[in-house]
Amino acid sequence: MIDYEADKLKEECGVFGVYSHDLNVSELTYYGLFALQHRGQESTGIAVTDGAWMDVTRGMGLVREVFRHQVPQMENQYIAIGHVRYSTTGSSLLANTQPLMVNYSGGKIALAHNGNLTNAGEIRKELEESGTIFQTTIDSEVVVNLIARSRKVTVEEKIIDSLKKIKGAYCLTIMTEDKLIGARDPQGFRPLCLGRLEDGGYVLSSESCGLDVVGAEFIRDIEPGEMVVIDENGVEFHRFADAKPSMCVFEFIYFARPDSVIDGQSVHEARFEMGRILAQEAHCKADIVISVPDSGNTAAEGYAFEAGLPYVSGLVKNRYIGRTFIQPSQKQRDTAVKLKLNAIKSVVEGKSVIMVDDSIVRGTTSGKIVKMLRNAGAKEVHMVISSPPIGYPCFYGIDTSARKELIAATKSVEEIREYIDADSLHFLSLDGLKKCMLKLNPEHMCYACFNGGYPIEQKSQSPAEVDKYIFETRKKKK
Numbered sequence: 001m002i003d004y005e006a007d008k009l010k011e012e013c014g015v016f017g018v019y020s021h022d023l024n025v026s027e028l029t030y031y032g033l034f035a036l037q038h039r040g041q042e043s044t045g046i047a048v049t050d051g052a053w054m055d056v057t058r059g060m061g062l063v064r065e066v067f068r069h070q071v072p073q074m075e076n077q078y079i080a081i082g083h084v085r086y087s088t089t090g091s092s093l094l095a096n097t098q099p100l101m102v103n104y105s106g107g108k109i110a111l112a113h114n115g116n117l118t119n120a121g122e123i124r125k126e127l128e129e130s131g132t133i134f135q136t137t138i139d140s141e142v143v144v145n146l147i148a149r150s151r152k153v154t155v156e157e158k159i160i161d162s163l164k165k166i167k168g169a170y171c172l173t174i175m176t177e178d179k180l181i182g183a184r185d186p187q188g189f190r191p192l193c194l195g196r197l198e199d200g201g202y203v204l205s206s207e208s209c210g211l212d213v214v215g216a217e218f219i220r221d222i223e224p225g226e227m228v229v230i231d232e233n234g235v236e237f238h239r240f241a242d243a244k245p246s247m248c249v250f251e252f253i254y255f256a257r258p259d260s261v262i263d264g265q266s267v268h269e270a271r272f273e274m275g276r277i278l279a280q281e282a283h284c285k286a287d288i289v290i291s292v293p294d295s296g297n298t299a300a301e302g303y304a305f306e307a308g309l310p311y312v313s314g315l316v317k318n319r320y321i322g323r324t325f326i327q328p329s330q331k332q333r334d335t336a337v338k339l340k341l342n343a344i345k346s347v348v349e350g351k352s353v354i355m356v357d358d359s360i361v362r363g364t365t366s367g368k369i370v371k372m373l374r375n376a377g378a379k380e381v382h383m384v385i386s387s388p389p390i391g392y393p394c395f396y397g398i399d400t401s402a403r404k405e406l407i408a409a410t411k412s413v414e415e416i417r418e419y420i421d422a423d424s425l426h427f428l429s430l431d432g433l434k435k436c437m438l439k440l441n442p443e444h445m446c447y448a449c450f451n452g453g454y455p456i457e458q459k460s461q462s463p464a465e466v467d468k469y470i471f472e473t474r475k476k477k478k
Contacts, residue, residue: 013098014039015112015192016210017081017173019180019230020201025080026071028203028214033063033082035213036206038257039114040084043097047110048077051177054108058097079180081173081204083112096138099175104148106155109176111147113140114190114206115169116397118456123165142166147174155179156229160240163227167456169248169396171222173204180204180230187246187455188224189396189446191262194235195219202230207260221263245444246455248396249433253387254295254358265439268298273436274386274428275302275356282426284354284382288347290314292357292369299386300356309354314347314373341369349377359387360416363407367420374421383422388430388450389413395454396446 014036018025026048033044044066045058055074059066063084072080083098101110117123120139123146128134132145146162147155155176169189174181182204184192195203195216203216211218222228225241248255251262258268278299289311291300304311318340353373360366370381389408403409407416417425430450434442448454 013083013085013112013114014206014210015081015083015114015171015173015204016206017079017112017175017180017182017204018197018201018214019079019203020197020199021078022199023197023201025077025201026073028197029080029082030063030067030071031213032203032205032210033084035210035257036084037063039206039255040086043085043094044083045097045099045112046072046080046082047099047101047112047175048072048074048080049108049110049175049177050074050076050078054101054110054175054177056099056101056110058094058099060094060097079175079178081110081112081175081180083173096136098138098140099173100136100141100144102144102148106148106158107177109144109147109155109174111140111144111175112173113143114171114192114397115185116395117142117166117170118168118395119166120168143170143172156181156227156238159183160227160238163240171206178231181227182222182230183227183240184222184224186225186241186244187396187446188243188263189246189248189455191247191251191256191260192222193218193220193262194222194228202235204228204230207256207262209257209260212259218261244455245441246446247440247444248398249437249445249447250387250398250449252437253433258298263440265437269438270436271298271386272302272305273438274433275299275304276306277432277435278356278384278386278426278428279303279306281429281432282382282384282424284384284424284426286352286354286380286382288312288314288351289354289356290348292341292355293317296355296357296386299358303354303356303384307354312347314344314353314355315369316342316344318342341372343372343376343378345376348373350379352380352382353378354382354384356384356386358385359390360385360407360420361390362405363411363416363419366422370420370422380423382424382426383417383420385425385427387428388433388447389416389427390449392449392452394449395456396448398449 016032018028043060044063047056057072099110099112117139120142147158150158150161152158152161170185171190171192172183195211224243227238229236252270256267260267289304289309291297373381391408
């Protein structure tokens with residue numbers, strides 16, 4: 001049994017929001033979160049308002065589990081926001097679920113956040129020293145408190161005032177009693193888009209696949225450094241910072257659904273190109289091409305197309321075994337029920353196999369898959385990866401380990417090949433990866449996990465800086 005998902009990068013979450021006077025906004029948000037479930041499986045929540053009251057329902061688990069009986073019900077509700085979470089700051093606890101909802105002098109506000117703030121610790125310390133009380137251990141609560149404490153007049157001004165003080169990755173959906181607001185950080189690390197419903201209402205979603213499931217027409221992506229305000233007057237866009245585009249390239253490699261389009265670039269198209277260029281670079285001789293499901297599927301199709309080899313299903317993933325990655329610690333994941341992969345013996349027996357995967361993080365799983373294929377009778381196993389080696393941690397909303405735990409930080413490609421016992425190992429080059437961004441400027445992407453070139457200067461890159469439990473353990477360290 002192979003716990004494949006435990007050796008994959010984890011993205012923080014997905015956000016969704018609906019503004020409509022004629023449709024059931026909480027139900028639409030429920031469907032939208034279903035479409036974004038791949039972005040987070042630990043917890044979920046939906047907040048709604050009728051213009052006077054605001055309510056939130058949150059819980060641990062998948063969307064279908066938390067809302068197994070019904071979605072939030074409020075008569076005349078016309079705004080809703082939702083969230084699915086994988087924790088990168090703070091434990092996987094009910095107290096840390098989103099959306100966050102607070103009452104302050106300006107009224108009521110609910111907020112959902114995708115990303116990771118790099119200066120949250122500094123701001124939180126300042127707020128606590130001035131008397132602010134925090135109810136969670138997540139960085140998102142810093143934003144809520146900044147908005148509540150802002151001396152600006154309108155809620156739009158309060159939000160912009162707060163956004164100018166935070167750094168890092170964030171896509172926000174914010175709900176007041178009468179407005180739905182979205183914002184994207186100046187680097188545009190994480191995606192956010194706007195769509196229009198048939199009744200004239202509007203939708204905000206982390207990915208365009210969320211718009212598709214509720215029948216919303218795509219209008220456009222929210223630009224880096226931009227805020228969108230939706231109310232009874234329609235839609236207004238506000239520029240709050242100069243754009244410095246550094247879109248996370250892993251959205252295209254692994255995180256986003258292949259049917260999504262982000263900043264004009266089809267995710268499926270990009271992954272297919274990754275496979276094609278990988279085939280040009282690797283020059284492996286083999287009988288068949290298989291993928292590690294599901295994230296390697298599209299790249300494997302591209303590889304097989306370019307190499308002129310048959311693409312077949314050589315590995316089967318049990319989709320009903322349960323969530324191993326809902327556990328926040330590696331030890332708990334290891335003791336949880338394993339997510340199974342199994343080889344199809346009749347497909348791989350006696351064959352020289354090219355196996356395509358999107359990445360190797362710690363390398364703890366790749367060797368097991370190679371061994372499993374050999375046990376099923378594969379004559380040779382050539383592993384090809386549709387991204388460069390990951391040698392640096394991420395500070396912008398991906399749950400990566402300290403650098404020493406990343407196998408590419410301590411081993412050469414040949415040493416990794418020996419470690420996983422593959423006949424050959426090939427990674428897509430960084431230049432090759434850039435060629436796959438057919439509709440985007442490849443220089444407007446973040447490749448920090450490959451080359452250490454962080455778009456936002458880091459004060460430190462010590463393991464303490466990537467400690468997701470920093471707000472829970474800091475008292476003990478004093």
